[in-house]
Amino acid sequence: MCVPTYNEADNLAWLVGRLRAAEPAVHVLVVDDNSPDGTGALADELAAADDAIHVLHRTEKGGLGAAYLAGFRWALDAGYDVVGEMDADGSHQPEQLHRLLEALVEGGGADLVIGSRYVPGGSVVNWPKRREAISRGGNLYVRLLLGIAVRDATAGYRVFRRTALEKIDLDSVESTGYVFQTDLVTRCLRAGLTVREVPIEFVERVRGDSKMSGAVATESLRRITRWGLRERREQLHRALRRGR
Template sequence: MVVPTYNEAANLAWIVARLREAVPEVDVLVVDDSSPDGTGAIADDLAAADSRVRVLHRQGKEGLGAAYLAGFQVALDAGYDVIGEMDADGSHQPEQLPLLLEALRDADLVIGARWVPGGTVVNWSRFREALSRGGNLYVRLLLGMGVHDATAGYRLFRRTTLEKIDLAEVQSTGYVFQTDLTYRTVQAGLRVREVPIEFVERVRGDSKMSGQVAGESLRRITVWGLRERRDQLHGRLRRRSR
């Protein structure tokens, strides 16, 4: 599991311990973006005490997507066949990871989803829930995907999936990275399964989500959607002209 961190000193040891207990055979890669609160040093201590924990230190805060891309490359180079992602703040419960692993038996990408039957969120305001649901509906309609929670960040990829969607071409560095990889997976004709999870809002530390981050995501998704509609229109016109 790739776990990106930035100022997660209050959460990292706690979440790694839960993850190792929930699925003892899991290997953990902490990707720290030079957190000024000492998260990187905590990660190093965890790695020194547990051979299944590794740390990738990066030079600065370059965005969630950039951290995942770096972590994915390390995992691919190490030969892993299944590569996952999850937050370090406890919102993604390690105890639910076996549900995702089971679903991966007949999927290329498994998403721990909030907005499917059985999925729930804890400690969110109605406004934030409406914003997330609305954003995912917008993604679904604009990009023509059947995925209900394309923005979710609790995931498992097969190695072959990451190789087929060509990570070298991914330029998303922020939270839109999740939607980007979902869209690429669907476009590649691969199987996506959504597993209902209980998402728990962090109780320690500060959220990295902001209005600016959400706005950047919507702008990029809109560009992708308009490009997709343009390509579809051009394809229909070419077929008619034959």
């Protein structure tokens, strides 16, 4: 599992300990963006005590998507067949990871499995109603504009098959913020890959500060709008060509 960090010293050992206890066979890659609070050094200590924990140090805070891309490339180079992602703040519960891993192989298998807040059985704990409404509204906007059926395209609790990451051309991904999540699920669907959602209970962090901001949300909305309009133009051009 790739776990990106920036100033998560209060959460990291707690989260990684839970993950290693819940899924002993799963390796952990901490991708730290040079956290000034010492998260990177703490990650090194954890890795020194456990061969299944690894650390990738980046030199600057470059955005969530950039951290995940670096982690994915590391995992692919290391030969892993399944690559996952989860937040470092505890909002994604390690004890529910088995749901995603099981869905990856059940019923003929999936290429990407998303831990979803918004499918039946999913839930959000300790979020203000306004924030949940914004999140649900954003996902509805994504579904309508991009023409996809995924209920929680912005979710960050996921597992990919290696072959899926290789097929969607990670080198061409330019999104670095939270819109990265929507970008990758859309790429998977456009590539004809199988995407499944399983319900999770998402729990708001209790320690540390959220990295989401108005600027991040605006960047995500702008990119999604641009992608959606481009997709609609391409659909129109395809329809016109078929009609000739």
